[in-house]
Amino acid sequence: MVTILIKEINEFLDSLIAYVVMGVFLTGIGLLTWVFPDTNVLDYGYASLETLFSLAPYVFMFLIPAITMKSFAEEKRSGTLELLYTLPFRQHDIVIGKFLAGFLLVIVSLLPTLIYYYSLSALGNPVGNMDTPGIIGSYIGLTLLGGVFTAVGIFASALTQNQIVSFITSAFLCYVLYSGFDSVADLALWGNESSTVESLGMLFHYNSLSRGVIDLTDIAYFVGLGYLLLLFTVLIMKRS
Amino acid sequence: MSLEVVGLTKIFGEQRAVDNISFTAAAGQITGFLGPNGAGKSTTMKIATGFSLATSGLVLVDGVDVSKDPLAVKKITGYLPEHNPLYLDMYVREFLRFIGRAYQVKNIKSKVEEMIERIGLTRERNKRIGTLSKGYRQRVGLAQALIHDPSVLILDEPTTGLDPNQIIEIRNIIKDISKEKTVILSTHIMQEVEAICDKVVIIDRGQIVADDEVSVLKTEGGDKQAFKMTFESSVDERLFEKFEIDRVNEKELLARASEDNLRAELLKVIAENDLPLASIVKADEQSLEEVFRKLTKSKD
Numbered sequence: 001m002v003t004i005l006i007k008e009i010n011e012f013l014d015s016l017i018a019y020v021v022m023g024v025f026l027t028g029i030g031l032l033t034w035v036f037p038d039t040n041v042l043d044y045g046y047a048s049l050e051t052l053f054s055l056a057p058y059v060f061m062f063l064i065p066a067i068t069m070k071s072f073a074e075e076k077r078s079g080t081l082e083l084l085y086t087l088p089f090r091q092h093d094i095v096i097g098k099f100l101a102g103f104l105l106v107i108v109s110l111l112p113t114l115i116y117y118y119s120l121s122a123l124g125n126p127v128g129n130m131d132t133p134g135i136i137g138s139y140i141g142l143t144l145l146g147g148v149f150t151a152v153g154i155f156a157s158a159l160t161q162n163q164i165v166s167f168i169t170s171a172f173l174c175y176v177l178y179s180g181f182d183s184v185a186d187l188a189l190w191g192n193e194s195s196t197v198e199s200l201g202m203l204f205h206y207n208s209l210s211r212g213v214i215d216l217t218d219i220a221y222f223v224g225l226g227y228l229l230l231l232f233t234v235l236i237m238k239r240s
Numbered sequence: 241m242s243l244e245v246v247g248l249t250k251i252f253g254e255q256r257a258v259d260n261i262s263f264t265a266a267a268g269q270i271t272g273f274l275g276p277n278g279a280g281k282s283t284t285m286k287i288a289t290g291f292s293l294a295t296s297g298l299v300l301v302d303g304v305d306v307s308k309d310p311l312a313v314k315k316i317t318g319y320l321p322e323h324n325p326l327y328l329d330m331y332v333r334e335f336l337r338f339i340g341r342a343y344q345v346k347n348i349k350s351k352v353e354e355m356i357e358r359i360g361l362t363r364e365r366n367k368r369i370g371t372l373s374k375g376y377r378q379r380v381g382l383a384q385a386l387i388h389d390p391s392v393l394i395l396d397e398p399t400t401g402l403d404p405n406q407i408i409e410i411r412n413i414i415k416d417i418s419k420e421k422t423v424i425l426s427t428h429i430m431q432e433v434e435a436i437c438d439k440v441v442i443i444d445r446g447q448i449v450a451d452d453e454v455s456v457l458k459t460e461g462g463d464k465q466a467f468k469m470t471f472e473s474s475v476d477e478r479l480f481e482k483f484e485i486d487r488v489n490e491k492e493l494l495a496r497a498s499e500d501n502l503r504a505e506l507l508k509v510i511a512e513n514d515l516p517l518a519s520i521v522k523a524d525e526q527s528l529e530e531v532f533r534k535l536t537k538s539k540d
Contacts, residue, residue, distance in 0.1 A: 003341040014329055079325030083384070086289040086321070087342040088314040 004097025022109045045122040053138040065170035068153025069163045071098045076161035092234050106146035133212030141209035144222035149174050151229035159235045178202045241267050241302040241391040248297035257283045270418045273426040281426040282322050285396050289319045293462035303358030311455045316383035324397040328370035343388035359383045375406040397427045430529045444536040465502045469493045472516035
């Protein structure tokens with residue numbers, strides 16, 4: 001597993017993917033949080049990282065599929081999958097190794113935004129006047145969300161040998177899992193069950209975490225969803 | 241350490257790619273696995289390496305069923321897949337170290353250097369695999385299959401697309417390393433089989449049509465010997481009626497028999513009849529190519 005992880009990370013670093021992903025994510029989020037007038041914190045006037053946490057999932061929705069789109073698809077297309085699967089790895093080690101490499105890249109991209117927390121706390125009046133538990137909760141939520149998106153990406157990549165198909169599938173799946181249930185819950189046909197439908201989506205649990213209450217059910221939801229996706233990936237790879 | 245294929249069948253949809261084949265590759269031998277394109281060679285090899293699953297039947301590597309304990313088999317098997325897939329973005333060293341780590345090779349760094357040396361990649365060792373020519377990529381593929389000193393080596397068309405010099409070099413490498421290993425090599429180059437294989441298994445449309453030593457296969461009818469006799473003048477072939485005789489032309493006769501001392505027997509008849517013998521030579525065995533064609537030609 002570690003061997004696969006190292007290989008995948010080297011691949012990210014060699015192929016510029018890592019730098020591009022981090023660069024785009026930080027530039028985009030940085031501009032949205034601090035510069036663009038519609039969304040920036042300074043004009044808003046409240047010491048809150050609301051912008052970062054509400055927009056980052058949508059940025060992830062494009063960036064994470066880009067990170068993971070080649071993981072299995074490219075191996076299948078170039079035939080190196082045969083090489084990989086005849087080395088003495090267990091099937092799930094390969095999947096987990098690839099997942100962890102992507103997840104690690106997401107976490108590393110997220111780390112520099114911790115500076116925002118410091119800046120914001122310095123800007124608060126009085127200094128440090130902000131919703132720290134809410135921010136911690138949101139970071140945990142965003143990290144878990146990134147993990148699930150990565151799992152979605154790996155899963156989508158296992159379905160095809162075409163990177164573009166893999167990208168689009170995983171971006172779509174990320175969208176559906178994130179806010180799809182929320183939108184569907186708004187339809188009139190659920191009656192009293194609409195909140196149940198809503199709670200199937202990631203947005204519900206993400207919002208719940210960002211309130212600063214670390215509820216185990218929310219964490220279990222993300223971990224369980226990620227686990228299921230990786231399990232499906234292992235099964236798909238076993239069958240082909 | 242031997243590799244045994246027992247009643248192996250693989251069905252893709254309607255097609256039986258491999259149809260109930262069985263053969264054994266013994267240790268210390270190079271077994272040539274021959275067959276026309278699409279005969280089921282690669283399919284068999286993919287199953288033997290644990291990449292594909294058989295529909296029925298099994299492959300035993302050193303007595304271990306590949307489908308039951310793939311990890312144990314993968315650890316002792318080196319595999320060069322058809323088309324030699326490699327990570328083109330990796331550097332030669334980086335790639336070999338990755339493979340070495342996958343096999344949990346000890347002293348990876350020195351082992352990689354040793355492999356690079358042995359396989360003739362010294363000048364290319366700092367290059368990206370994508371920039372290498374086909375011959376060197378093939379060497380990287382071979383180095384990859386050998387780095388953990390496997391006891392079973394499965395090579396799927398190791399020399400396709402190489403120039404004649406490279407073919408000979410790669411063959412020598414294979415021959416050199418095969419001494420204490422079980423090697424199975426698929427190819428459709430007959431000279432290759434004659435040059436390096438001890439034993440041949442010929443497969444056609446999923447079925448085995450021949451499984452024998454190269455020398456045996458070349459003498460048609462199994463264990464018969466053949467001599468070509470050339471005479472000064474025309475000779476009555478009925479004198480040799482206790483042998484199997486073919487008249488090549490007026491002065492030449494081809495005698496076949498399964499006796500070991502065929503030459504002596506023939507010479508006795510010649511002496512008894514005082515025939516004007518010009519020469520008697522062991523007849524050219526039929527080429528493996530002819531055997532191959534005969535065995536795999538379309539039956540419909």
